[in-house]
Amino acid sequence: xxxxxxxxxxxxxxxxxxxxxxxxxxxxxxxxxxxxxxxxxxxxxxxxxxxxxxxxxxxxxxxxxxxxxxxxxxxxxxxxxxxxxxxxxxxxxxxxxxxxxxxxxxxxxxxxxxxxxxxxxxxxxxxxxxxxxxxxxxxxxxxxxxxxxxxxxxxxxxxxxxxxxxxxxxxxxxxxxxxxxxxxxxxxxxxxxxxxxxxxxxxxxxxxxxxxxxxxxxxxxxxxxxxxxxxxxxxxxxxxxxxxxxxxxxxxxxxxxxxxxxxxxxxxxxxxxxxxxxxxxxxxxxxxxxxxxxxxxxxxxxxxxxxxxxxxxxxxxxxxxxxxxxxxxxxxxxxxxxxxxxxxxxxxxxxxxxxxxxxxxxxxxxxxxxxxxxxxxxxx
Numbered sequence: 336x337x338x339x340x341x342x343x344x345x346x347x348x349x350x351x352x353x354x355x356x357x358x359x360x361x362x363x364x365x366x367x368x369x370x371x372x373x374x375x376x377x378x379x380x381x382x383x384x385x386x387x388x389x390x391x392x393x394x395x396x397x398x399x400x401x402x403x404x405x406x407x408x409x410x411x412x413x414x415x416x417x418x419x420x421x422x423x424x425x426x427x428x429x430x431x432x433x434x435x436x437x438x439x440x441x442x443x444x445x446x447x448x449x450x451x452x453x454x455x456x457x458x459x460x461x462x463x464x465x466x467x468x469x470x471x472x473x474x475x476x477x478x479x480x481x482x483x484x485x486x487x488x489x490x491x492x493x494x495x496x497x498x499x500x501x502x503x504x505x506x507x508x509x510x511x512x513x514x515x516x517x518x519x520x521x522x523x524x525x526x527x528x529x530x531x532x533x534x535x536x537x538x539x540x541x542x543x544x545x546x547x548x549x550x551x552x553x554x555x556x557x558x559x560x561x562x563x564x565x566x567x568x569x570x571x572x573x574x575x576x577x578x579x580x581x582x583x584x585x586x587x588x589x590x591x592x593x594x595x596x597x598x599x600x601x602x603x604x605x606x607x608x609x610x611x612x613x614x615x616x617x618x619x620x621x622x623x624x625x626x627x628x629x630x631x632x633x634x635x636x637x638x639x640x641x642x643x644x645x646x647x648x649x650x651x652x653x654x655x656x657x658x659x660x661x662x663x664x665x666x667x668x669x670x671x672x673x674x675x676x677x678x679x680x681x682x683x684x685x686x687x688x689x690x691x692x693x694x695x696x697x698x699x700x701x702x703x704x705x706x707x708x709x710x711x712x713x714x715x
Contacts, residue, residue: 525683
């Protein structure tokens with residue numbers, strides 16, 4: 336059986352027979368010597384000659400094997416515990432599955448990846464998290480590909496498209512809820528692997544605007560600027576509008592945040608922008624946020640309180656929570672708004688149950704390496 340992991344100089348695997356499990360080590364290089372095998376744990380069932388799994392804990396296996404093979408009565412409980420530990424080692428690295436029999440790292444093409452992650456704008460917060468996740472996956476023996484995107488909605492479209500290789504995606508919670516409301520057929524195949532951190536809504540309006548809170552969006556025409564149609568803020572607005580006829584006058588306009596600030600006070604030849612919506616970590620400081628905080632005579636933050644409070648995710652958890660954010664301690668400004676979770680999602684159909692479970696375990700074990708402090712740019 337010629338199969339190879341992608342990154343380690345050597346790798347270990349278990350081959351099961353009807354009555355035992357053989358523990359083997361093999362170099363990833365095709366020209367290397369034959370595999371070195373140790374007898375395994377008698378009594379652990381496994382189809383003859385079938386590859387059970389991989390582990391990167393090879394240095395511990397000979398000692399474990401010796402104890403498992405011993406017939407000493409006083410080691411009975413130890414043997415039982417080590418057998419469980421051994422299978423746990425395999426489960427922890429099950430996501431490192433090599434190509435199918437007959438394939439190898441050498442003949443796998445450059446486009447062959449176990450994991451394809453759709454993230455966010457390059458240099459943004461989601462892109463940074465996805466890059467760290469890819470590093471953890473590669474370090475544990477997988478081959479992963481990182482894709483930039485325009486934001487949550489594009490990530491979800493890729494994840495749920497049968498013809499797209501993306502099997503991991505990042506998205507904000509309200510974007511997922513809005514997406515599944517429009518495409519409920521994808522709910523069963525979309526798994527929430529983990530939730531981390533928060534994204535908060537910041538609505539910026541001209542200082543002299545008569546808009547005081549999100550309730551003032553009702554029954555009137557309001558032009559809201561967001562980064563793009565597949566961005567998190569766009570998904571937020573579309574989600575908040577679902578089923579609410581009183582918000583039918585709210586229109587989205589796609590442009591850079593800096594342009595939106597300019598058109599709030601001097602519209603020029605284009606439509607006047609009434610509000611700019613950002614969705615970002617509460618402590619993030621992108622240039623546009625700094626520009627607003629440095630010029631509070633021209634701009635202010637809108638209170639967001641009445642929208643989407645009772646919405647829930649597929650797992651039953653609330654989409655939003657109310658928050659009071661202080662952008663900078665020196666500003667003395669308290670922004671009343673709502674925040675939503677950041678989600679790490681997986682495709683059940685593309686990953687399969689085994690790889691999805693192992694990926695979830697790996698993320699929980701390496702969360703410190705994956706979830707980094709926010710960058711100074713919006714996540715999407």
